[in-house]
Amino acid sequence: MNLEIALLLAQDGIANGAIYVLVALGTVLIFTVTRVIFVPFGDIAAYAALTLASFQLERTPGTIWLVMTLAGLALAMEVYTLLRRGEAHRLPMALLHYAVLPLIPIAAVWIVGGQRLPMAAEIALALALVMPIAPLLYRIAFRPLADAPVLVLLIVALAVHFAISGLALLFFGPEGFRTEPLTRAMFTIGTIVITGQSLLIVGASIVFGLLLFLFFGRTMAGKALRATAINRTGARLVGIRPAAAGELAFLLASVLAGTSGILIGPVATLYYDSGFILGLKAFVGAIIGGLVSYPVAALGAVFVGLLESYASFWNSSLKEVVVFASLIPVLLWRSLTFAHLEDEDEAEDAA
Amino acid sequence: MSAFLEIDDIHVAYGKMEAVRGVSLSLQAGQIVTVIGPNGAGKTTLLEATIGLLPSRGRIVFDGIDLRRLEIEDRVARGLCLVPERRELFGELSVIDNLLLGAYARRRDREGVRQDLATVFERFARLAERRNQLAATLSGGERQMLALGRALMARPRLLLLDEPSLGLAPLVVREIFRIIASLRSSGVSILLVEQNALAALETADYAYVLETGEIAHSGAAAALMHDPKVVATYLGGQA
Ligand SMILES: Nc1ncnc2c1ncn2[C@@H]1O[C@H](COP(=O)(O)OP(=O)(O)OP(=O)(O)O)[C@@H](O)[C@H]1O
Ligand SMILES: [Mg+2]
Numbered sequence: 001m002n003l004e005i006a007l008l009l010a011q012d013g014i015a016n017g018a019i020y021v022l023v024a025l026g027t028v029l030i031f032t033v034t035r036v037i038f039v040p041f042g043d044i045a046a047y048a049a050l051t052l053a054s055f056q057l058e059r060t061p062g063t064i065w066l067v068m069t070l071a072g073l074a075l076a077m078e079v080y081t082l083l084r085r086g087e088a089h090r091l092p093m094a095l096l097h098y099a100v101l102p103l104i105p106i107a108a109v110w111i112v113g114g115q116r117l118p119m120a121a122e123i124a125l126a127l128a129l130v131m132p133i134a135p136l137l138y139r140i141a142f143r144p145l146a147d148a149p150v151l152v153l154l155i156v157a158l159a160v161h162f163a164i165s166g167l168a169l170l171f172f173g174p175e176g177f178r179t180e181p182l183t184r185a186m187f188t189i190g191t192i193v194i195t196g197q198s199l200l201i202v203g204a205s206i207v208f209g210l211l212l213f214l215f216f217g218r219t220m221a222g223k224a225l226r227a228t229a230i231n232r233t234g235a236r237l238v239g240i241r242p243a244a245a246g247e248l249a250f251l252l253a254s255v256l257a258g259t260s261g262i263l264i265g266p267v268a269t270l271y272y273d274s275g276f277i278l279g280l281k282a283f284v285g286a287i288i289g290g291l292v293s294y295p296v297a298a299l300g301a302v303f304v305g306l307l308e309s310y311a312s313f314w315n316s317s318l319k320e321v322v323v324f325a326s327l328i329p330v331l332l333w334r335s336l337t338f339a340h341l342e343d344e345d346e347a348e349d350a351a
Numbered sequence: 352m353s354a355f356l357e358i359d360d361i362h363v364a365y366g367k368m369e370a371v372r373g374v375s376l377s378l379q380a381g382q383i384v385t386v387i388g389p390n391g392a393g394k395t396t397l398l399e400a401t402i403g404l405l406p407s408r409g410r411i412v413f414d415g416i417d418l419r420r421l422e423i424e425d426r427v428a429r430g431l432c433l434v435p436e437r438r439e440l441f442g443e444l445s446v447i448d449n450l451l452l453g454a455y456a457r458r459r460d461r462e463g464v465r466q467d468l469a470t471v472f473e474r475f476a477r478l479a480e481r482r483n484q485l486a487a488t489l490s491g492g493e494r495q496m497l498a499l500g501r502a503l504m505a506r507p508r509l510l511l512l513d514e515p516s517l518g519l520a521p522l523v524v525r526e527i528f529r530i531i532a533s534l535r536s537s538g539v540s541i542l543l544v545e546q547n548a549l550a551a552l553e554t555a556d557y558a559y560v561l562e563t564g565e566i567a568h569s570g571a572a573a574a575l576m577h578d579p580k581v582v583a584t585y586l587g588g589q590a
């Protein structure tokens with residue numbers, strides 16, 4: 001390997017890593033606030049890319065059926081809960097939240113009716129369509145289990161993953177899709193060619209990282225999410241609803257996952273089940289940060305991207321093996337040097 | 352006249368073990384009522400049931416509203432606030448963020464929150480000096496002040512205090528009780544659980560003695576202070 005190839009691989013690795021950064025940040029966000037290791041998170045990214053691909057092929061994306069079904073289920077559960085608690089006055093709010101809001105992008109898709117729109121509008125619509133999925137899944141599958149141990153939540157997350165990636169097969173079929181390039185720009189520095197696409201990916205993950213940083217540091221909503229992550233009982237005592245915090249975490253994370261899907265769409269062929277591997281690689285990055293540290297998770301995700309890129313040069317059929325095998329030393333190192341966060345959490349819940 | 356807080360025959364159990372058994376107490380608006388009793392009597396359990404952290408059987412009415420169906424957050428929104436025994440601060444957030452989050456339920460009243468922040472910093476000068484320090488790195492006493500300050504940021508109408516003087520130096524204890532008394536004159540009602548029975552009885556209007564989950568004595572605080580049984584058990588024979 002000469003320097004030129006090394007740099008080329010580095011560029012590739014950093015661009016991949018930047019995708020994983022977005023997904024890893026979302027994974028940490030969801031885990032710290034709700035203790036859910038949200039396995040289907042990569043699927044959300046795949047849904048965003050496949051939805052956009054459907055628009056570009058002038059098809060109606062099956063995503064709308066998923067969102068409508070989930071919204072219907074969530075609304076039914078919410079109505080039942082409210083009536084049982086005798087809080088009928090909250091019904092209009094629930095209706096707005098679980099029926100009207102998720103249906104707005106669906107209505108937009110219907111009105112557009114399979115015509116092509118400008119690229120930016122299609123991207124926005126694909127994101128808007130995908131955004132309610134995770135918060136609705138939270139309402140249906142995780143909120144009723146808010147006090148369950150982390151392991152139970154993980155098993156539910158796995159089941160949800162199989163369900164929604166199975167539905168993706170139904171909606172999008174077994175063939176792979178690639179979306180239209182976002183930019184065809186190329187830059188040459190010396191002998192190296194840098195694609196506009198990879199700059200866009202890296203730029204997006206830096207921007208989202210900064211936005212997240214500002215959100216947590218500067219806004220009351222961001223601080224409320226951190227407070228919930230740090231001390232659930234304390235948060236409830238100052239009036240922060242864990243359910244609302246969880247929903248917000250899932251919503252914000254969906255923006256991250258959706259964006260990563262849109263960014264990866266033009267550079268990789270995505271299938272209905274591509275999300276799982278994407279999510280898993282980001283998870284390796286997030287684990288390096290112990291599932292709690294955002295900056296370390298971001299660095300970890302870049303590390304995974306680089307590792308993957310160099311591994312694929314040496315032996316492309318083994319690149320996944322190398323990435324996932326790297327989890328073993330990371331876990332060993334973490335278990336030797338850090339306190340057991342999960343046990344601590346559990347002990348606190350029991351108290 | 353109906354009471355501000357009326358607890359009527361409540362039972363709280365951990366699994367099969369009933370920690371609070373048929374406790375009734377009432378508190379008039381503007382009063383300080385104290386609950387004293389030995390370790391393990393069920394004082395913390397009683398406060399946690401009142402705020403909604405623990406499920407209970409029986410009736411709890413606050414300002415004319417039956418609390419049973421309300422979640423913690425709804426009780427907080429109605430002016431109830433607990434300073435829990437374990438304080439439950441946000442360790443990895445700064446002092447000032449902890450205080451601001453205390454006002455979460457009224458976060459839209461920006462001007463009011465700003466004023467209250469200034470008032471809390473006036474009351475607890477140490478917190479003002481350490482406003483950017485992480486809560487987890489505060490000393491035990493500073494943490495107590497932060498817990499109390501965070502509760503005040505909510506502008507509670509009824510404050511539930513679980514051993515506010517726990518582990519504090521005598522001088523600070525006196526300061527805490529001075530603050531509790533001054534809160535009453537600004538219109539806050541207080542349900543005070545304390546180990547420091549003498550200071551609690553001196554500050555309170557009315558007192559209950561809780562023993563193994565049941566009310567053993569009750570009466571005007573000034574009268575209980577001279578009750579021979581209370582003096583022997585809780586005031587170490589002095590007073
Ligand atoms: N989570 C729990 N599970 C089982 N039993 C508990 C639990 N919490 C408290 N108890 C028991 O309930 C009883 C009352 O406890 P509580 O904490 O209310 O006492 P307390 O009056 O506040 O005591 P202290 O003065 O020591 O704070 C004790 O016997 C205690 O062991
Ligand atoms: Mg106690």
